[in-house]
Amino acid sequence: MSQLKQISHNDNSAPSTPGKFKMEKSPYFNRTRWHYSLAKLTLWSFAFLVVILIFFLRSPTSSVPIDPSRRSLRTYNWGGSAWEKRVRSSARVRSRNGMTVLVTGAAGFVGTHVSSALKRRGDGVLGVDNFNDYYEISLKRARQALLERTGVYIVEGDINDEALLRKLFEVVPFTHVMHLAAQAGVRYAMQNPGSYVHSNIAGFVNLLEVCKSVNPQPAIVWASSSSVYGLNTKVPFSERDRTDQPASLYAATKKAGEEIAHTYNHIYGLSLTGLRFFTVYGPWGRPDMAYFFFTKDILKGKPIPVFEAANHGTVARDFTYIDDIVRGCLGALDTAEKSTGSGGKKKGPAQLRVFNLGNTSPVPVTELVSILERLLKVKAKRNIMKLPRNGDVQFTHANISYAKRELGYKPTTDLQTGLKKFVRWYLNYYSGGKKAVE
Numbered sequence: 001m002s003q004l005k006q007i008s009h010n011d012n013s014a015p016s017t018p019g020k021f022k023m024e025k026s027p028y029f030n031r032t033r034w035h036y037s038l039a040k041l042t043l044w045s046f047a048f049l050v051v052i053l054i055f056f057l058r059s060p061t062s063s064v065p066i067d068p069s070r071r072s073l074r075t076y077n078w079g080g081s082a083w084e085k086r087v088r089s090s091a092r093v094r095s096r097n098g099m100t101v102l103v104t105g106a107a108g109f110v111g112t113h114v115s116s117a118l119k120r121r122g123d124g125v126l127g128v129d130n131f132n133d134y135y136e137i138s139l140k141r142a143r144q145a146l147l148e149r150t151g152v153y154i155v156e157g158d159i160n161d162e163a164l165l166r167k168l169f170e171v172v173p174f175t176h177v178m179h180l181a182a183q184a185g186v187r188y189a190m191q192n193p194g195s196y197v198h199s200n201i202a203g204f205v206n207l208l209e210v211c212k213s214v215n216p217q218p219a220i221v222w223a224s225s226s227s228v229y230g231l232n233t234k235v236p237f238s239e240r241d242r243t244d245q246p247a248s249l250y251a252a253t254k255k256a257g258e259e260i261a262h263t264y265n266h267i268y269g270l271s272l273t274g275l276r277f278f279t280v281y282g283p284w285g286r287p288d289m290a291y292f293f294f295t296k297d298i299l300k301g302k303p304i305p306v307f308e309a310a311n312h313g314t315v316a317r318d319f320t321y322i323d324d325i326v327r328g329c330l331g332a333l334d335t336a337e338k339s340t341g342s343g344g345k346k347k348g349p350a351q352l353r354v355f356n357l358g359n360t361s362p363v364p365v366t367e368l369v370s371i372l373e374r375l376l377k378v379k380a381k382r383n384i385m386k387l388p389r390n391g392d393v394q395f396t397h398a399n400i401s402y403a404k405r406e407l408g409y410k411p412t413t414d415l416q417t418g419l420k421k422f423v424r425w426y427l428n429y430y431s432g433g434k435k436a437v438e
């Protein structure tokens with residue numbers, strides 16, 4: 001703008017040039033004026049274009065796609081004494097020998113359940129979540145409201161924000177980190193590969209960098225995934241089986257996470273436990289997962305894609321109910337040993353673990369659909385399709401004997417029972433609370 005003013009000022013001042021030079025100089029002045037007008041026109045057109053562009057980028061109904069990696073450039077409000085007070089109060093321990101846990105991805109499906117379970121038993125809990133729009137933000141907000149009622153505050157921010165994480169550790173000396181923030185989903189990786197690198201790799205490294213440098217270092221439990229088994233065909237999947245054939249970028253970033261965890265444990269003495277979750281489902285679940293959108297589409301009378309493998313082979317999943325997963329997470333936190341480093345340096349060997357958390361009873365996807373039909377009392381329109389080769393594997397089945405031995409992990413909910421609870425929640429949630437819970 002100041003440039004614009006300057007030019008118009010120069011332009012106005014041109015005719016006031018002393019008259020005696022006018023004859024000789026006039027062609028020069030005309031050219032200058034022409035030049036100035038052109039510059040003015042160009043600038044105004046440019047300003048106009050900028051305004052149009054800003055309008056389109058900000059408009060919610062915009063058809064101009066916003067680069068999702070730009071999400072990281074969003075600025076969040078944090079800091080100040082009222083904010084610090086809120087953070088401290090959320091993280092206050094209320095039971096004897098309770099821990100202070102920073103839960104990343106707290107507005108997510110698993111994060112919400114783990115946070116509320118920790119809070120209920122008297123641990124101090126603080127959440128962090130960037131509330132990204134990978135799936136309906138309103139569901140994340142509803143989970144946040146649920147946690148707020150139990151006294152858990154979720155700080156809105158990105159795990160890539162080093163200053164924010166440092167500040168949080170400055171305000172609260174967390175004893176544990178439950179790291180669940182991630183870009184989940186297998187197929188979305190073809191659409192937005194950058195978001196997987198941003199959250200699952202860069203974000204994880206940033207978190208570990210902060211954890212290794214604070215004093216005392218926290219112990220870290222984090223979510224890996226059963227997808228690391230990839231093209232492995234030996235069942236059940238045991239922790240020692242090969243995991244070097246990922247079938248999706250999502251799986252590859254989780255596998256990378258396991259290797260990164262090894263590095264930070266080795267160099268800095270961070271206590272690290274990775275949990276390979278097997279298809280977690282339940283109330284407050286993720287809308288991008290099959291059991292969730294099958295429910296939605298069956299109710300709408302919309303056909304659902306039911307995958308089968310080559311030669312009409314069965315596609316099956318080791319579905320694991322959320323409460324069982326939560327018990328596994330708490331078991332991992334409770335058995336996590338202290339990190340050994342200080343001042344950013346390793347002082348001795350630290351704990352490094354990886355566990356399967358599954359249900360150890362795979363169910364064919366066709367059976368999942370049948371259970372949903374019975375619960376919803378609606379017949380599904382099944383669209384039988386061949387399993388595409390874009391990330392999903394044919395079969396998952398967890399060997400959970402290691403988690404059983406070390407964490408006392410023992411899943412107790414079968415798919416029928418768990419889906420009944422999911423469907424009850426779903427109907428209640430999407431009727432806007434109008435429909436009473438049976």
Ligand SMILES: NC(=O)c1ccc[n+]([C@@H]2O[C@H](COP(=O)([O-])OP(=O)(O)OC[C@H]3O[C@@H](n4cnc5c(N)ncnc54)[C@H](O)[C@@H]3O)[C@@H](O)[C@H]2O)c1
Nearest residue numbers: 105107108109110129130132158159181182223277279280
């Ligand atoms: N649900 C499953 O079946 C399953 C299976 C295997 C592994 N996992 C893993 O478990 C964890 C939790 O999964 P979920 O099902 O609750 O997923 P979710 O998407 O519901 O939760 C993840 C949360 O993390 C947040 N998040 C993402 N990137 C972030 C960032 N850069 N900074 C801050 N917050 C960020 C999201 O907003 C979201 O609320 C993830 O690590 C996921 O990969 C889940």
Ligand SMILES: *[C@@H]1O[C@H](CO)[C@@H](O)[C@H](O)[C@H]1NC(C)=O
Nearest residue numbers: 235236238239399400401402
């Ligand atoms: C399950 O894993 C344990 C190691 O934790 C192993 O000893 C056992 O042989 C595995 N079982 C099967 C059936 O693969």
